[in-house]
Amino acid sequence: MERELADHLESLHADAYGWALHCCAGDFSRAEEVLQNAYLKLASGRSRPAGASSFKTWWFGVIRYTAHEEFRRLRYRESLLGKLWLQISGDFQDPRPSPSHQAELDEQTLQLRAALAQLPTRQAEVLHLVFYQDLTLSEAAVVMKVGLGSVRQHYERGKARLRSLLQTSDSDHENLLR
Structure with missing residues (x-):
């Protein structure tokens, strides 16, 4: 089973990287990170094919979902860094409404x-x-x-x-x- 899974992943690697690149809007380093995290999800058992769709469809869904997670994390980190920078520079305004x-x-x-x-x-x-x-x-x-x-x-x-x-x-x- 593991060998078969490895063979599937190996045969789809180039396509998977292309899909990750698309999901990351052409950012090569983010696409590499997303694909690596998708592989880690699979290796750690957090994601397993259920057999409801083809392996390629399932794998591309995992990559898309992982890219979406990474984008959210990045956006969250950027917003925190932005708030910190505004606070340090003195331009920080209280975001709470009156x-x-x-x-x-x-x-x-x-x-x-x-x-x-x-x-x-x-x-x-x-x-x-x-x-x-x-x-x-x-x-x-x-x-x-x-x-x-x-x-x-x-x-x-x-x-x-x-x-x-x-x-x-x-x-x-x-x-x-x-």
Whole structure:
């Protein structure tokens, strides 16, 4: 089994590197790092082919997901370094909103949560996965274990229903202020 896996990986290495390079927007060093981390995931047992798709499809998915993880880590590190640099240079401004703005944000959050609670379960799930978990619709379909068409339909219906609920809430709020 291990020999067969090694042979698969060896035969796909050039294609895998090309895919990693594509996922890293042409950055050679990042692509090498992503591919190495993907190999480490496989070697440590954190990722194993399930047999649901071809080995190449599965392997390219692991590489894509690893590249996405690396991009998020890089973006997080850059944001921390940027904040530190601004603090050191004296240009740092407190990112917290003013108390009045925070109260407005809290009220909007409560309205959004109340509107989300009124949505059917599937619509609320897909909106949560897409907006809060930053998944694509196809990734949300895999997580929810439903078809992509079904997820698209729940997504569109959920957005439309949420929009109408929030507009109704805004008009109710304006009527209270009059």
